[in-house]
Amino acid sequence: MIFNTPTIFASVALVALIMAFCLILAGQEHKRDGMRAGGAGLLAHALAYCCYTLYGEAPLWLTYGVGNTLLALALACYAASLLRIHGQPVPWSRIFALPLLMAAALALLIETREPRMFAACLVLILQCLLLMVWTWRHARHPGSRAHLLLLLGGGISLIGLLLRVVAIATGAAADLPYNVSNLRQTVSVSIGTVTVIMFSLGLVLMAKERTEAALREMALRDPLTGIANRRAILAACERELERARRAGTPLAIALLDIDHFKRINDSHGHLAGDAVLRQAAALLRQRLRLSDEVGRYGGEEFLVLLPDTGRDGALTVVDGLRAAVAGQPAQFAELVLPYRFSVGLWCGVPGAGDSSDRLIGHADTALYQAKAGGRDGVCLAGPAAA
Template sequence: MRLDVPTLFAVVTLVALLMAGWICFMAWGKPARDALWAWGLALLAYAGSHVLFAMLGPQPLASLVIGGNLAYSVALSLMLLALRRFDGLDTQAGPPLLVQLQLFAPVLAIVLLYLLLMDQYAARVVAGSLTFSLQIVFILRSLLDRRMPRHGRGRYILLTAFFALLASLLLRSLAAAMGWMASNDDDAGRLWLTMVFVVALCAVISISLGFVYMTMERAELRNFELAMKDMLTGLSNRRAISDQLHMAVSRAQRQGQYLSVLMLDIDHFKRVNDGYGHQAGDAVLRGVAHTLLSRLRAQDQIGRFGGEEFLLMLPDTSLEGAATLAEALRQAVEATPTQWGAHRISVTISIGVAGGVITGAVTVDGLVAAADSAMYRAKQSGRNRCEVAPPLLAPN
C-alpha cells in the first residue's frame, strides 16, 4: 500500500491541532506556568511545523525549511519544559544553566545549521535529525529522572512514543548519510517521509494521551493523599492508620504473631497554643511527628489519631519491646525542642502501650482502647511517662 505524503501531512497536522486545542482547554483557568499550557503550546508548534512543511514546493524556500524545523525544535523544547514543570523541577527562580542550554541551545543550533547547510540536502537532514534526537534524549532523561518516586503508566506511554520518534529520526539520519535518499521528492525520500509521518502520527496521539494520563494519575495521587494523609504532619490520618491497623490485626491473628500499639499524647499542648499561638502549635506537632518517625523501623506505622494524639503500630513486637521503644520515644521528644523564631519550645509526651500475641479474641477497638486507657493512666500519674496495659496473652 502506497501512502500519500500530503495526506499524511494533513492528518498529522489536524491531529496535533485537535490535541493541542483539547489540552489548552484542560489548562484553561490554570496558572500560565502550569505544565498543561506548555504541553498545549508544544503541540501547536508541532502542528505549525507541519503546516510550513506542507507549503514546500519542488524548489523549497529557505525560510519555510528553516521555519518548519525551528517550530519542530521549539515543540520539543516546550515538551521538555512541560515535563520539568510537571515534575516540579522548574521553579520561579528559573531553571539552572544546564537546563537552559538543553531548552534553548538546540533551537539556536537548528537555525544556524540550516542556514549553513541549506544547499546540502543530506548534511541538512543528518544535522537536523541528530539535533532533534538530542532533544528527545533530554526528554527521555527527564522522564526517567530518579528524583521522581512514582513512574505511572502515563509516563511509560510517553517513553514508548519518544523512543519510537528517536528511532525514526536516527534511521532517517542514517539513510541521508548513506545516500539512500537524495531529496524529499524522489521515491526513496518519499518512502522515508512516509515512515517518519506514520511514526509522527502515532507519536502525537500517544504523547498527548500519555501526558493527559500522567496528569490524571497525579490528580488521583493527590486525592489519595488528601483522603489518607494528615496534611499538617505528613503522617497517615486517623482513617489511614485505622485501616492499616485492621489489616495488621487480621494478619497477626492468622499467623499468631505479636503486635503492639502505642497511643501517645503531647502534654499540656493547650499551653503551647495559648502561649505562642496556633502556628507555633502546628510547628510543635510537625516537630514531634518528625522525631517519632525518625526513630521507627521501616515496618512500623504511625498516624495522627486526633488533635495532639498519635497512634503507632508495631508489627512483630512484643509488649516488652514496645515498652522499651515507648521509653526511647519519650526521651527523644523531651530532648528535642521545636525552634519557633527566637523560642525553643520543649514538650513532653505521655504514652500508653498495649499488645502481645494476637488471637481471634483480640479486636482493633479493644487494642486501641487498652493503649488509650494506659495513656490516660500515664496522664493521671504525672505525665511525661509510659504506662503498659496488661498483656493480651502470655506467650507459650
C-alpha cells in the same frame, strides 16, 4: 498504500493544532502543571508541518529550515512539559540549546542536501533520546500508561528518524523531499501523526496520574504535621495486626497524648500549639525505625505501631521517645515550650478475636490510667500488663 505527502503533513498539522488548543485550554487553570508547555509544543509541531506542506512552493529556508527548527522546538516543549508535570525544575538553556543548534546547523547547511538532512535527523534523534531518558527517569511507576505512551511515541519517532538516516546514508535522499509521494515518505511522514497523538495523550495522562497521586497523598497525610493522618494510621494498624496475627509475632500499639496541651494553647496561642504538634511529630518520626508507623490519631494524640516488638522492646522505645521529648523542648519564635507525653501501651500477639478497634481501645484505657496516675508516664494494657 501510498498517500499524498503534503496531504499527510496538512492532516498532522490539523490534529496537532486541535490537540494544542485542548491542552492550552486545559492548562489555563493551573499555570505550572505542564499542560501549557505541552500545548506550545503541539502548536510548534503544527506550524512545523504547515511549513513542510509548502515545500517546493516556498523558499527552502522556510519549508525546511524553519520547519525543522519548529519541530525541534516542539520536542523541547514536550520535554519541558514532562519535567513540569513531575514538579521538576526545567533546565531551559539545556532544553532549548538543541532547537538553537538545529537553527544554526540548517542556516549553515541549507544549500546542501544530504548534510542538512543528516544534521536535522541527528538533532531530532538526540531530542527523542533525551525525552525518552527523562520519561524513564521520572517514571514513578514504570508501568504507568502515560509513561508507556510517551516512551512508545519517542520510540516510534526514533524509528522514523533512523529510517531517514538509513535512506540518506544509502543514497536514497532524492526520494525524500517533502513534496514527493512514495511508500518511504508515507511511512516516514505518517509517523508524525502517531507521535503527535501519543505525546499529547501521554502528557495529559501523565498530568492526570500525577494529580491522582497527589490527591491520594493528601487523603492520607495530616496537613499540619506531615505524618499519616487518622485514616492512614488506622489502615496501617489493620495491616500490621493482620501480619502479626498470621506470623504469630508480637505487635505493640502505643497511644501518646501530650499532657496539658490546652495550657500551651491558652498561654501562647494556637500557633504555638501547632508548632509543638509539628515538632513532636517530627521527633517521633525521626526516633522511630522505618518499619514502625506513626500517625496523628486526634488533636494532640499520636498512634505509634511497633511491629515485631514485645513488651520490653516497646517499653524501651517508649522510654526513648519520652526522653527525647524531655531533652528537646519545642520552639516557637522566641519561646521555648517544654512538653511531656502520657502513653497507653498495648503489646502482645494478636489473637483471632482482636480487632484494631479493640486493641486501640485497650491502649486508650491504659492512656486514661496514665493520665489519672499523674501524667508523664506509661501504662500497660492487655496481656503484657499482667
